[in-house]
Amino acid sequence: MEPFWQYSISHNSACKVIESQTLWGETICRVWLPGRDTVVRVPASRLQPLESAGANSSDHIAYVAAAARVADALTQDVLLAPIESTVIPLPHQIRALSRAIEHDRVRYLLADEVGLGKTIEAGLILRELKLRGLARRTLVVAPKGLATQWVSEMRFHFGETFQLVLPEDIKTLKRIAPESLLGKQDANNHGPETLPANAWQMFSQVVVPMDSVKPMDKRRGWNAAQVAEYNRNRFEDLISAGWDLVIVDEAHRLGGSTDQVARFKLGKGLSEAAPYFLLLSATPHQGKTDAFHRLVSLIDADEFPDIASVTRERVQPYVIRTEKRQAIDAEGNPLFKPRRTELASVSWEDRHEEQRQLYEAVTAYAREGYNQAMQEKRNYIGFLMILMQRLVVSSTAAIRSTLERRLDALAAPQEQMSLFPELSEEEWSDLDGQEQIEVLLHSRFKALKNERAEVKLLLDAAARCEQTGPDAKAEALLDWLYRLQSEEGDPDLKALVFTEFVPTQEMLRHFLTERGFSVVCLNGSMSMEERKRVQEDFAGDARILISTDAGGEGLNLQFCHVVINYDIPWNPMRLEQRIGRVDRIGQTHVVRAVNFVFEDSVEHRVREVLETKLAVIFEEFGIDKTGDVLDSAQAGKLFDEMYVEAILNPERVDESVENAVARLEEQAREARSTASILGAAEELNPGEAQRLLTHPLPHWVERMTVSYLSANGGSAEKKKRGWHLTWPDGDTITNVVFSGKEAEQRPGARHLTLEEPKVRGLAMRLPRLAPGQPIPIASIPGLSEEIQGVWSLWRIAIASMEWNRRRIMPLFLADNGMVYMPTARRVWDQLLAVDADIRGIWDMDLTRKAHDQLHAAAEDHGRPIYEELVREHRDRISREREKADYAFAARRRNIEKIGLPQVRNYRLNLLAQEEQNLRKQLDQKAQAYPELTPLLMMRVEGNHE
Incomplete structure (x- = not known):
């Protein structure tokens, strides 16, 4: 028989009949479906002549015209995510999204400076891939302190639900995984199948802390089988769980010091786990080309096989970066307000004599203890001594509670103490002061000579000190709060107060609450729900938020513009990150930052000299280039050494700072010459965001869907709360809207987008x-x-x-x-x-x-x-x-x-x-x-x- 054209009712498509056979009274035809380029069998009763197919109705014409326009928009790289979202992206975020999806391989390093919204950019790319039908399963790997922020930001900005999986959850998931996965339908809905008991397949969108899933080579007290099982459950199962998109925040931590470091091995596994891969880091280079090479090799190992391949021409296509000085709003105005930073010297009055003596006694104890620990090559005791110095600067409460715990540890049987965990230099530097104290006080190591007696004496002095009244710094904090309140002309002025240690946080909470301030606290030990509640309270009636560094990770507090650094972290980059919690997109005031430091202390002298020297470096190299160097384990070690040297030899403070700054300047110079490989700044277009907000795509999708249903045996009825849609197969959806704006205006409405496979199929399978x-x-x-x-x-x-x-x-x-x-x-x-x-x-x-x-x-x-x-x-x-x-x-x-x-x-x-x-x-x-x-x-x- 000669092939001829008919219309298949079953497929809503013209088809070419290439063969027919009649057997036992039934005629079956083999037909070619051009839209799918497949040959199928169709009963002759389900075929119609083209003339009577209904393909000439006005509804059919409207459907094809609208579907073709949608399909054309998808091929012309129209950005769907900003059109379909309630988020109004800024020009640099639009550019980031546009660049990210201009090629098939969505594998990039998002390297915007701190505060420019890399999380929003990643969320837009996620939504874009989902709307295009390219991604369903997404994994986010982030430092522990940022994991909860990812869950809340994805939910708040994009309506995306992510499951937070903490280390303690993994065993529970492993136990319930077989029941949950048994009988789960496959992606093509072909019916039930038995899946392997991989706990990571239970959720389609997961956030997990970085260090809870990295592989390990060995662990004290574990045999090879235990290590293998640990790696299988946390690492191997994770990377083999079938992800479409993997996002890694603070990705520079994956670079490691060698390619054998656990974090780099994690990065290697993650890079191979999904076709789409996003690395986020404000400081990706950090002045170390070998670590940067390892980082970009995760994006494309063939493009970057060795360090020689790390050139500007090869790197630039994979990096998306905006600097704060470039950033503009939709009207083209600078995005960030200026900042005012002050060093507040706190003096010891006569009534604070006990505190001054305690400071000097602890400093002497730390100096002698550190020297002894280094002579005996007992680094962990050295760490503890340095922390004692930072504690006494923080508060009497902080040093007193730590001395109590140290005394208890010295009296406890050694078998009750834990071994010091195997932490890399990078992992140790990631911990804030409180977390480092917790690790050290729970670890098993012998006392220094006469340490128990010295600790007892210091503890008695700290107890006496607390009896004499509030700390000098606490009184200074109160004075500054009233002063700022007056200067800013706001009796309800909010302030974000940072301290390194939880005991100081508790002391300040009591101190300020007793004086009529409403206070809330954040630290690294709090759960996601507790953190969320605290942030809501601070956005509401609470005037003071006291946070540790770990507690402050991931905070977005644009409604507050005053930061008081009650304790000064030794690395200036940590100070920058603290201020960055309020110096963010949406900040409408000049940011005020006040840094407390004791007069006549080693720290004060270091800070004075350091600030002068750093100002020169920032002026010459820029904060963005210097930030790459400062935000590294290498810099953390440099500043630790500088302060330790100053404490051990206070008469040589200038020399200690001079040496450290000279090394920093050398690294900054190298960073400036190498960071140019990240690419030059591009001009931003302020009009693009406005254009996308008025894009007619939602209207096209609505017309396509409604017209298709009307033309093909379904129905579409416009009601007060939205469309009532019935598909040809009988599926019904009520209260349907097609635009993000309508979804926002009508709570409870179903927002139908191209993310829905049925809707997307209308555009992708044009008759x-x-x-x-x-x-x-x-x-x-x-x-x-x-x-x-x-x-x-x-x-x-x-x-x-x-x-x-x-x-x-x-x-x-x-x-x-x-x-x-x-x-x-x-x-x-x-x-x-x-x-x-x-x-x-x-x-x-x-x-x-x-x-x-x-x-x-x-x-x-x-x-x-x-x-x-x-x-x-x-x-x-x-x-x-x-x-x-x-x-x-x-x-x-x-x-x-x-x-x-x-x-x-x-x-x-x-x-x-x-x-x-x-x-x-x-x-x-x-x-x-x-x-x-x-x-x-x-x-x-x-x-x-």
Whole structure:
């Protein structure tokens, strides 16, 4: 039989019948479905002649016109997330999203400076991938202190629900996973299947703390089997759980000091766990090219096979970065207000004599204890001594409670104490002062000589000191609060107070509460719900929030503009991060930062000299370049050493600071020369955000969906609270809205977007117009009567082994034989707004002639579009070839360094074979095939109203 065209009711599509067979009274046809490019069997009873298919109704025309516009928007990189979201992105966030999705491989380093909203950018990219149907399962890996922030920000800004999985949850999940996963349906809804008991598959969106899932090589007291089970449950199962998108916050922590560090191994596993991969870091380089190379190699190992590959030209395409000084709002105004920072010297009055003596006694104890610990190579005792110095500067309560706990530890049997955990330098520097104290006081190590007696004496002195009245700094804090209240002209002024230690926090809470202030506290030990409640209280009636560094991680407190650093962290970058909690997008006031330090103390002298020197460095190198250096374990160690040197030898403070700053300056100079590889600043467009807010995509999606249902046996009824939709298969959805603005205005409404597979499928599986299919005659309201001709829509595509690109082209062939492209676009626009008035079916002889003429015109006018697609494809293949050549050359150089000729030659032969296979694959990918497909045709005879 000769193939012929029919309409499949089952598939709502024209199809070509290629074979039919009648058996026992039933005729079954094998038909080709062009939209799916598949051959299926269909009962003859489910086929109709094209003339009676209903494909010429005004609803069908409206559906195809709207669906084609949606499909075209998706191929033209229109940004869906800002259109469909309640978040109003800023120009730099729009640019970040635009750059992130301009290529198939969404693998980037988001490197905006602190406070520019990298979390929002990542959320926009997540939403964009979901709306495009490219991502369903997302994993976020973040430092412990930021994990809860990710959950709340994704829920608040994007309505995305993430499951927070803490270390203590993993065993519980492992135990219940088999029951939860048993009988779970697969992604294609093919029915129940038995899945492996991988706890990480229970949730489609997960946030997990970074250090709770990194692999370990060994652990004291564990055998190899225990280590293997730990790694399987936390690391191997995690990376094999089938993620589509992996996001890593504070990603510079994955760089590590070598490629054998646990965090880098975690990064390596995560980079291979998903096709889409985002690394977030305000300070990705940190002045160390080897660590930065390890970081970018996680994005693309072939692009960055060795340190020599880390060049500006190769790195820039993978990095998205905005500096604060560039950032603007939607009107083009600078995004950030200026900042005013003051050093507040706190003096010891006569009534504080006991406190001054306690400070000197603890300083002497710390100095002698540190020297003794270093002589005996007992670093952990040295850490404790340094912390004692920081504690006495913080408060009498902090040093007293720690001395009590140290005395208890010295009296406790050694077997009751834990071993000091195996922490890397990076992990130790990530802990705040309180967390470091907790680790040390719970660890097992012997006392220093006469330590117990000294601790007892100091403890007695601290107890006497507390009896004499409030700390000098607490009184100074009260004075400053009243002073700031007056200067800012606000009797209800809010202030964020930072301290390193929980006992100081508790002391200040009591002190301020007794004096009439409403106070709330945050520290690293609090749960997500507790943190959320505290932040809500501070946004409400509470005037003072007292936070530790760990408690302050992830805070966004733009409604407050005063930060008081009650204790000064030794690393200036931690100070910057604290102030960054209020110096964020949305801050409307000049930020005030007040830094407390005792007069006539070692810390005061260090701070005076350091601030002067740092100001010079910041002026020369800029805070953004210096920030890369400051926010590193290396810098933390440098400042620790500087302060320790100053405490041990107070007469040489200037020299200690001078040496440290000289090293910092050298690192900053290196960072300036190497950080240029992150790329130059781009001009931001303030109008893009406004344009996206008024984009008609939600209207197109609404028209597409409603028209499809009306044309294909479903129904769409507009009611007061929204649409009532019934799909052809009987599924019903009520209270449906199609725009983010409507969803916000109507609580409880169902916001239907392209994220819904059924809706997205309407745009992605456009019905094909069959040759000889009847052409309707229509008039279109709003068009001039002079417009007479045949209008059509065409899909132009290029298909290769792994790459498909398509464009939609409207075409208008006037009765005078001319093709008018602007008229074609005008007709298309009008069909998205009004219904065509179908007045009949055109003569079949004229229809066949029009098909031929339009095909020839589409081939002619579509050529530039096709050539652009071919050029994009060739550029992509060329880039892959270039990357492969570089990677193979780097690997070849490494193999050629092998001394044994037999091993060297064997490895070179294997490499040559691998290279040959890859070249064959690239040759196959390079083959691309053109497609030109008619989607819609109609005879337009103006508007006869």
